[in-house]
Amino acid sequence: MLLHETVHSSLRERIVSGTLAVGTPLPSTAELCVEFGASRGPVRQALAALAAEGLIATGQGRVPTVARAPLAQDIDDFFSFSAWVSSLGRTPGQRTLEIAVRRPPDAVAAALDLDDDARAVELVRVRSIDDEPVMIERTAFVEPVGRLLFDLDPDAGSIFAGLLARGVALDQGEHTIDAVAADETDAAELGVEPGSPLLRVRRVTRSDDGEALEVSDDRYRPDRAALIIHNSRSRGPAGPHASRSMTPEGSR
Structure with a gap:
């Protein structure tokens, strides 16, 4: 599994399981880089995929937050x-x-x-x-x-x-x-x-x-x-x- 897929899968599971509840901000990009031993590129790819699924809300200068309750x-x-x-x-x-x-x-x-x-x-x-x-x-x-x-x-x-x-x-x-x-x-x-x-x-x-x-x-x-x-x-x-x-x- 590619690194951005690992990040995406882990964050998605936290959202689906309720560990990250609706309205909860995600860890910062820097924190995710440290957690997964990744550069900013794979982390941003993972966040973009979650946003495309409608699971998180993002925007210019906005902290990504969980958008949907499973x-x-x-x-x-x-x-x-x-x-x-x-x-x-x-x-x-x-x-x-x-x-x-x-x-x-x-x-x-x-x-x-x-x-x-x-x-x-x-x-x-x-x-x-x-x-x-x-x-x-x-x-x-x-x-x-x-x-x-x-x-x-x-x-x-x-x-x-x-x-x-x-x-x-x-x-x-x-x-x-x-x-x-x-x-x-x-x-x-x-x-x-x-x-x-x-x-x-x-x-x-x-x-x-x-x-x-x-x-x-x-x-x-x-x-x-x-x-x-x-x-x-x-x-x-x-x-x-x-x-x-x-x-x-x-x-x-």
Whole structure:
């Protein structure tokens, strides 16, 4: 990792974790140079990257300060974006781009353990916080579950809540976290350049008896989302515990 990337990563983690709270001034350039054994160039590069992400406010003759408060979400609450955002006193939003019944791509069909001729219900939505686009969500349900979506308004709120109310046993989730380049749709809907890096969370949701019911590919703007992994020896077989933190514009 290059030196300016090390400085950027360290400062970003302090902001996301709350060690550096909103309105808190960052250490001076001179102090950061000493801390990281760096010259002013790498430190300035790191600060410029944080400013570009909207995490710090800078200006001529102005001490850089933290500009946004991260919103943290436990991984256990990843199932419902709407419920999480509402619990924070913010306004969740969703806009449906597409809903269709069709044969899904091979990778999705395999994840859902579909027969060769089976179809799925695919849904694409843009999710927002306080009217700011945060994530594009591509979801596929096994057809018996997905058919229930046509009795719901996908723009009205949480699909998971609607399915649970109809007796669907959405019980277990497996999450895979990585990065992906924004395609044309991602870029247009999230307001980024094509090819820009996005944080991706892929999920397989199963019933209480282990049957795959849903798979999802959720892509977040990296300036508005982060993942925090908490490790504890006392957790034993449960392994690491992860949470999501987000930095939407509404914290201005």
